[in-house]
Amino acid sequence: MTKKFRYKLYYGGRAGGKSYAFADSLLFLGRMKKLRIACMREVQDSIKDSVYKLLCDRIKFNELHEYRILQTQIINKITGTSFIFKGLSNQSAQNIKSLEGIDIVWLEEAQKISKQSWDILNPTIRKIGSEIWISMNRETENDPVWQAVAQNPDKNTLVVKVNYTDNPFCSEEIKYIAEKCKKENPEEYAHIWLGAPLSQAQNRLIPSYLIQMARKKTDIHTCSPLIIGLDVARFGDDSTVFCFRRGRCCLRFESFHGLDNVEVANRATFYIKEYRPAKIFIDAGGVGGGVVDILNDRGFKKIVRPVMFGSKAMLSDRYFNRRAEMWDELRAWLASEQGVCIPDDEVLCAELSIAGKKYDSKGRLQLEEKDEIKKKLGRSPDKADALALSFAEPVYERENTTEFSSDSLEYAFRKSAGHNNGW
Numbered sequence: 001m002t003k004k005f006r007y008k009l010y011y012g013g014r015a016g017g018k019s020y021a022f023a024d025s026l027l028f029l030g031r032m033k034k035l036r037i038a039c040m041r042e043v044q045d046s047i048k049d050s051v052y053k054l055l056c057d058r059i060k061f062n063e064l065h066e067y068r069i070l071q072t073q074i075i076n077k078i079t080g081t082s083f084i085f086k087g088l089s090n091q092s093a094q095n096i097k098s099l100e101g102i103d104i105v106w107l108e109e110a111q112k113i114s115k116q117s118w119d120i121l122n123p124t125i126r127k128i129g130s131e132i133w134i135s136m137n138r139e140t141e142n143d144p145v146w147q148a149v150a151q152n153p154d155k156n157t158l159v160v161k162v163n164y165t166d167n168p169f170c171s172e173e174i175k176y177i178a179e180k181c182k183k184e185n186p187e188e189y190a191h192i193w194l195g196a197p198l199s200q201a202q203n204r205l206i207p208s209y210l211i212q213m214a215r216k217k218t219d220i221h222t223c224s225p226l227i228i229g230l231d232v233a234r235f236g237d238d239s240t241v242f243c244f245r246r247g248r249c250c251l252r253f254e255s256f257h258g259l260d261n262v263e264v265a266n267r268a269t270f271y272i273k274e275y276r277p278a279k280i281f282i283d284a285g286g287v288g289g290g291v292v293d294i295l296n297d298r299g300f301k302k303i304v305r306p307v308m309f310g311s312k313a314m315l316s317d318r319y320f321n322r323r324a325e326m327w328d329e330l331r332a333w334l335a336s337e338q339g340v341c342i343p344d345d346e347v348l349c350a351e352l353s354i355a356g357k358k359y360d361s362k363g364r365l366q367l368e369e370k371d372e373i374k375k376k377l378g379r380s381p382d383k384a385d386a387l388a389l390s391f392a393e394p395v396y397e398r399e400n401t402t403e404f405s406s407d408s409l410e411y412a413f414r415k416s417a418g419h420n421n422g423w
């Protein structure tokens with residue numbers, strides 16, 4: 001690590017020892033001569049997000065007493081070496097310019113660094129002999145830093161792959177988790193533990209064969225309680241969508257344009273009274289909060305559940321947020337052994353198959369940002385979101401329920417639609 005290269009890029013899966021090796025090497029180099037070292041990542045809201053703590057731990061562990069740990073910096077009292085910690089996305093042009101005197105930049109979690117951030121940073125690190133050290137777990141084939149540095153490496157670039165299998169300090173617990181993942185989900189193992197980038201197809205949360213199987217299935221009988229997922233439109237183009245699901249059968253969707261909150265609440269009230277759902281899960285992040293308030297005021301508090309897509313997941317060590325958690329429940333439902341059915345609906349199937357997945361720096365599943373999905377789809381995935389909402393919480397069977405087949409349920413809906421001037 002001490003050999004001179006303009007770029008040193010270490011990549012691989014989790015627990016390869018990248019961060020520890022970078023920390024130890026930089027602390028070691030900083031003892032030999034005065035260096036200005038910037039530890040950077042795409043987003044750093046507080047120093048806690050940075051490698052500051054790791055450096056402090058390594059200073060203590062290696063008993064490097066000449067390092068002084070300050071609140072936002074680390075300084076070597078003998079050589080004058082300093083470590084600073086910054087997020088790239090929250091730097092002004094002026095702040096970036098102040099990096100011109102930096103000797104070494106450490107870009108941690110570099111798969112998250114945007115092309116824009118890289119294009120500003122790279123030419124700013126211009127001091128003679130300056131180096132950019134990069135540690136990353138590749139996300140996709142198109143990670144901007146990977147493309148810029150490692151796609152076509154030249155003699156000034158060192159690219160090294162390290163995995164947990166190369167890390168002599170890797171704990172038995174980590175090895176066990178990795179091997180379990182290898183058995184249960186080889187694709188996920190290759191990505192998380194061997195650092196393979198996700199390809200376009202692997203990048204999708206829901207494989208298309210699962211969607212095709214579900215749309216072809218019709219012979220499902222269920223006496224599970226009715227659940228409604230309600231995705232409330234936020235902007236002009238989006239639709240307000242109600243999804244009706246009983247257990248293994250997603251029955252139908254009802255979409256509306258241009259309804260205000262009271263009108264949405266009126267629709268919901270009608271469905272609640274007519275079909276007696278066990279639960280209605282409502283996206284309460286945007287204007288949906290108002291719909292929840294109205295329904296609660298009308299006395300439906302017991303069955304109405306507000307859901308915030310962006311809030312913390314119930315299994316927060318596995319999922320980045322509720323949205324990823326619900327969509328993954330939906331994926332698992334589609335993959336369930338007994339089979340499930342969804343309406344034979346092109347729009348729904350396109351929405352279900354387009355959502356990409358990724359993993360955050362803690363290895364938690366994250367869904368592609370809604371804006372990205374919107375760009376690809378040309379609209380919001382309202383139906384798929386409404387179906388995902390129906391998985392917000394487990395809903396338990398009620399007693400004395402009659403058995404329905406998917407056909408008879410569809411019939412019941414059509415019949416009541418006729419009686420009520422169409423919905």
Ligand SMILES: Nc1ncnc2c1ncn2[C@@H]1O[C@H](COP(=O)(O)OP(=O)(O)OP(=O)(O)O)[C@@H](O)[C@H]1O
Pocket residue numbers: 013014015016017018019020021024137167169170171
């Ligand atoms: N020099 C070391 N001394 C002691 N333990 C080490 C050392 N290097 C690595 N480890 C152990 O291996 C683990 C993984 O190392 P590290 O966090 O550096 O990997 P990484 O490649 O950065 O992984 P991730 O992608 O998960 O960030 C550490 O948590 C630590 O337990």
Ligand SMILES: [Mg+2]
Pocket residue numbers: 018019020135
């Ligand atoms: Mg690391």
